[in-house]
Amino acid sequence: xxxxxxxxxxxxxxxxxxxxxxxxxxxxxxxxxxxxxxxxxxxxxxxxxxxxxxxxxxxxxxxxxxxxxxxxxxxxxxxxxxxxxxxxxxxxxxxxxxxxxxxxxxxxxxxxxxxxxxxxxxxxxxxxxxxxxxxxxxxxxxxxxxxxxxxxxxxxxxxxxxxxxxxxxxxxxx
Amino acid sequence: xxxxxxxxxxxxxxxxxxxxxxxxxxxxxxxxxxxxxxxxxxxxxxxxxxxxxxxxxxxxxxxxxxxxxxxxxxxxxxxxxxxxxxxxxxxxxxxxxxxxxxxxxxxxxxxxxxxxxxxxxxxxxxxxxxxxxxxxxxxxxxxxxxxxxxxxxxxxxxxxxxxxxxxxxxxxxxxxxxxxxxxxxxxxxxxxxxxxxxxxxxxxxxxxxx
Numbered sequence: 054x055x056x057x058x059x060x061x062x063x064x065x066x067x068x069x070x071x072x073x074x075x076x077x078x079x080x081x082x083x084x085x086x087x088x089x090x091x092x093x094x095x096x097x098x099x100x101x102x103x104x105x106x107x108x109x110x111x112x113x114x115x116x117x118x119x120x121x122x123x124x125x126x127x128x129x130x131x132x133x134x135x136x137x138x139x140x141x142x143x144x145x146x147x148x149x150x151x152x153x154x155x156x157x158x159x160x161x162x163x164x165x166x167x168x169x170x171x172x173x174x175x176x177x178x179x180x181x182x183x184x185x186x187x188x189x190x191x192x193x194x195x196x197x198x199x200x201x202x203x204x205x206x207x208x209x210x211x212x213x214x215x216x217x218x219x220x221x222x223x224x225x226x227x
Numbered sequence: 228x229x230x231x232x233x234x235x236x237x238x239x240x241x242x243x244x245x246x247x248x249x250x251x252x253x254x255x256x257x258x259x260x261x262x263x264x265x266x267x268x269x270x271x272x273x274x275x276x277x278x279x280x281x282x283x284x285x286x287x288x289x290x291x292x293x294x295x296x297x298x299x300x301x302x303x304x305x306x307x308x309x310x311x312x313x314x315x316x317x318x319x320x321x322x323x324x325x326x327x328x329x330x331x332x333x334x335x336x337x338x339x340x341x342x343x344x345x346x347x348x349x350x351x352x353x354x355x356x357x358x359x360x361x362x363x364x365x366x367x368x369x370x371x372x373x374x375x376x377x378x379x380x381x382x383x384x385x386x387x388x389x390x391x392x393x394x395x396x397x398x399x400x401x402x403x404x405x406x407x408x409x410x411x412x413x414x415x416x417x418x419x420x421x422x423x424x425x426x427x428x429x430x431x432x433x434x435x436x437x
Contacts, residue, residue, distance in 0.1 A: 117375070
């Protein structure tokens with residue numbers, strides 16, 4: 054079911070006031086959107102856990118949502134925070150294309166482009182992107198990644214470290 | 228066990244939304260409390276009490292209020308995140324406030340001597356101490372408030388909490404401060420606010436993690 058941003062904002066406002074039905078719809082829609090948002094940006098086996106963690110954060114931090122503002126950027130800010138946190142810990146593989154906008158209605162395309170994780174990754178130097186994609190997302194070993202991208206093993210490690218720090222800083226700058 | 232949507236819905240209770248008014252009210256109330264405490268313990272400047280403050284007093288107080296307000300606005304924005312929603316006004320306010328240390332530097336270079344009177348002023352440590360204690364109260368309250376929010380930029384939030392608290396704390400002290408020279412403001416106020424911002428960066432993020 055597609056839910057537009059204005060409806061989500063209204064539902065979330067109701068949820069903040071304790072409306073269970075509205076909250077259930079917010080969570081279900083958010084869950085669908087988050088699954089797409091994280092797909093191919095984290096190991097497939099970790100997507101569900103990350104979605105759950107993000108929903109848990111949404112629940113814990115629901116007082117911080119301002120109903121006068123769009124819902125999606127707020128959810129995306131929380132999702133990116135959890136994503137970088139997870140990237141720092143996890144490694145695996147995935148192949149699906151990023152979709153992640155199925156749950157939202159028309160008119161959200163520009164917003165979705167702005168908050169995409171690809172866009173965030175694209176702001177890193179190419180060496181760091183390669184290292185993070187190969188090791189953190191595709192699940193290769195450091196040695197395999199070094200062979201694949203032509204970097205030395207120490208450089209792959211350095212690029213992952215610096216790239217993740219840079220991702221966290223990018224989130225801070227937006 | 229990972230909570231399901233059903234669990235989260237079952238756990239739902241009404242929440243009090245974070246609003247800018249809460250942060251502003253809290254900060255201003257604590258700033259006023261700091262001023263009243265300083266008044267009770269040390270007294271305020273006679274020109275301030277007479278309602279005829281010297282120009283430098285108005286200038287430094289204005290710069291500190293502007294910087295504190297801009298930093299507080301950014302703290303409030305940090306508590307309620309959103310991709311694409313930025314709050315960079317504090318950078319301009321910080322740039323404006325830096326006019327004092329820069330002017331001090333120019334004066335020092337022009338006079339070709341260190342401002343020894345200001346550097347060794349007995350008021351300096353009091354400036355740091357009173358500003359710091361006031362900032363501690365304000366910063367603690369701001370940190371607790373921000374903890375209820377969802378800051379995604381913890382280091383920056385720490386800087387901003389320290390900057391806001393330090394600016395309002397130094398503002399409270401400025402109404403007592405006997406000095407009226409630009410080098411004094413450029414040295415001691417810059418140091419007071421800068422140290423508070425640094426303390427915020429070092430201390431606050433660990434209380435904001437979620």
